[in-house]
Amino acid sequence: MSTVMRSVTGEMVLSRQVFGGLRQTLGDRLLFAGDDGYDESRMIWNGMYYDRRPAAIARCESAADVAAAVDFASDRQIPFSVRGAGHNVAGTALTDGGLMIDLTRMNAIHVDAPARRVKIGPGCDWSKVDVATEPFGLVVPGGIVSTTGVAGYTLGGGFGWLSRQSGFTSDLLLRATVVTADGQIREASLVSEPDLFWAIRGGGGNFGIVTEFEFRALELGPEIAGGLVLWPMERAAEVMDHFAELTATAPPELMHVLVLRVAPPAPFLPESVHGKPVAGIAGFYAGTADEGMAALAPVAQFGEPLANTIKPKPFKEHQAFLDSGQPYGRRYYWKSHYMSDFSLGVKDALLQTATTFTSPFSSVLLPNLRGIPEAPDGPVSAVGFRDASYIVNFQASWTDPAEDETHIAWARANFDAMKPNSMGQYVNFMTEDELADVQRRAYTDDVTDRLRIIKRQYDPDNIFRMNKNIEPA
């Protein structure tokens, strides 16, 4: 029987025999089509990629498993992808025809409360971290929803509700265990392999596979204040002016996100607006619930909102309150820009966007990133454009594959209209068709140059390439 076939996407599909040696090492942790767990393993967040079928899936349980899989693939030049929580919009976690290194079972969390340090396995999403740290009054802050994976998120930089106060989440990384292209298991920190440590904080999965993260935790909560206030889209211009004013002067503890979307049939919204476009501001305060309610009053009390969900609540509840709008399995296509300000041109473009939604699930999110501090403990990391003030993300979302073109065109048109305001793009929001352009769009030239030199040192043959790829210098 031939060892090579082609998949529906034209990729090379390797036969089972190719993986005989790896099967001996991993046993039933190496899965093939038809095995229990194979389909579960390849179900990533973006339903656009559900026709991709890895030839084999290495369901790793330890750094040694990961090293064995990397060695095996590297020796035989087998293309492989790496799956954290599988939450990246570009679907890079899922190879079609190669080997998928699945880390979802490496999901241990260890909280050292007295030292305020938290070790996290690369298969975790942030919801599990929030549950583990809450009893100690600690948080390691994740993104704006809780189902995002710790691994891909941190390696691309990672911002969320606390970033204006405490920086990108990767700034809180103290050390990581990394399996590099030569199969070695290395410790990366400010003192051990500092170049590798610099590169994995923003440079993505280009330099190795992280098998454990250790973060500095922050004291917060469990009760904080946060929520979302919505107004009819007819008032979007005033809402945007208010957002611009609030974000120009907000203290670092206070985070605002502008939201444009179609109102869902949610019980907290009047039925008369279900299915109609709405404008909103989501808010969060990194302090006590009382301080937060006071700091968020200018949002809650603005105009006559359709709904106001700002309230005291546990941090983990706030982290999850937007999750239901982004379920696993829908079709998604995103476009984003980092921006230096919220200018009149931005406002006009967004007012135009508000009239053009093609899907009830699509939305525009515009977080305020003003004043994100530099990395606390040393050299700034590889995060691109960390001096940006805002990021705008056009999130197309729909269910019917026959409508792909319409919704993708919506995201692209809005992205194009905002190009004059763009500083660059956030690597973690880039879609599949932008992968060829990552080096130019996601980093400043000096960061790209340094990343390429470090790539040459740690992965000269570019075996970690099914990602937002950096080519060796």
Ligand SMILES: Cc1cc2nc3c(=O)[nH]c(=O)nc-3n(C[C@H](O)[C@H](O)[C@H](O)COP(=O)(O)OP(=O)(O)OC[C@H]3O[C@@H](n4cnc5c(N)ncnc54)[C@H](O)[C@@H]3O)c2cc1C
């Ligand atoms: C609904 C939604 C909301 C989001 N909100 C935010 C937000 O608020 N802030 C923000 O910063 N980002 C946000 N993101 C983007 C998010 O950071 C990325 O999607 C991130 O890649 C998710 O991590 P993951 O581990 O789930 O990724 P996966 O899809 O599992 O992996 C993506 C890529 O990361 C690399 N990778 C994953 N794990 C490892 C590892 N252990 N070692 C080496 N490489 C690895 C691989 O190259 C892989 O292809 C959001 C994404 C979604 C879908």
